[in-house]
Amino acid sequence: MQRWLSLSESPIDETALVGLRPDSSTSGAVLCFSGVVRNNERERPIEGIDYEAFHAMAEHQFRLLLDEVEARWPVESIRLVHRLGRVPAGETSLWVEIRSPHRGEALAALAWLIDRMKQRVPIWKHPYP
Amino acid sequence: MQRWLSLSESPIDETALVGLRPDSSTSGAVLCFSGVVRNNERERPIEGIDYEAFHAMAEHQFRLLLDEVEARWPVESIRLVHRLGRVPAGETSLWVEIRSPHRGEALAALAWLIDRMKQRVPIWKHPYP
Amino acid sequence: MTVGVQFWSYFASVTGTRCAEFEVPGGSVVGELLEAVYQRFPSLAPFRSSTLIAIHLDYAAEADLLPEGAQVSLFPPVQGG
């Protein structure tokens, strides 16, 4: 399984990421998830979210999760970007792309990966202002 | 629910589609699926697939499915493009984007929509050569 | 009344045509039209159990009444995506 992981304060350029997708004619399914910061948190309006990470541990935990995805599903590649620092509402904080031969395993792997990320990867949200 | 549907023989420009995504800071989840033509069909190598459609009925059936998605899930928008005619292996034949407040409904709606499409929308695959 | 029938996907190869017209009595149902179709195109009959039927743009069943001026489509299982 090819993997590409990035935790960065830079905005996530989804157009560029899609443009850089590696060619493959063996994967029939490409599933892409963008988590966008909403303009409210528990029904109170917010400007954005400040993402704090224990960076080294977050990378390590992401790698463990990717190992587990690889063991469980026939996924050909995963690209994952998590933005850190201040992310204004309307911008993307998480971008995940999964390629697999069929859509079923991509859907299952994506749902599992995001659920687990929210339990295991040390990143915290601080809404502002 | 906003909707945008296109059945066309033109290649699907995913980068452009992502770039044209309407802004929204109320939707936390954007899920995007690309169905890519594989270089084999039932384990025999192929160059590509020629997609035949009963065009008017396909559009009508897609609209009925989108009506049902709208009734079942709090989806904010769906954009769907199905390519017709000859699609070489490695190129995208189906592109679907679903925006919703949370990822759960986007995942459920996407899985449902593609399953139903494969039962209801009159499009047929003719592998070549 | 005259009913137009279109054949899609490999049904066009099986019948050798993309469309045909049939005369059926007013008040006929889809199943009665199918009998006339299979009489003219017996090679299509073996596909009957998996045949999908539409009147104009909507799916129909064999028991459905044929409206005046119906355009019927017959096709094999669909496979978009």
Next chain:
Amino acid sequence: MTVGVQFWSYFASVTGTRCAEFEVPGGSVVGELLEAVYQRFPSLAPFRSSTLIAIHLDYAAEADLLPEGAQVSLFPPVQGG
């Protein structure tokens, strides 16, 4: 032995610091370190049941042995995405 402890997210506000050092006997387990942490930072004790613990980059439990030179992290539930 000396154990470094880091506090993440609002645990840093609760303790008023991002890191602290503790002296514990060799052979101590994580739970024993926690007792020392809560003694110095009693305001952190109410969060004990939801506190996540890591030794270096891996999750740990209260019963785990503290290795020599351990770097321990304490933090509230994570919320990436």
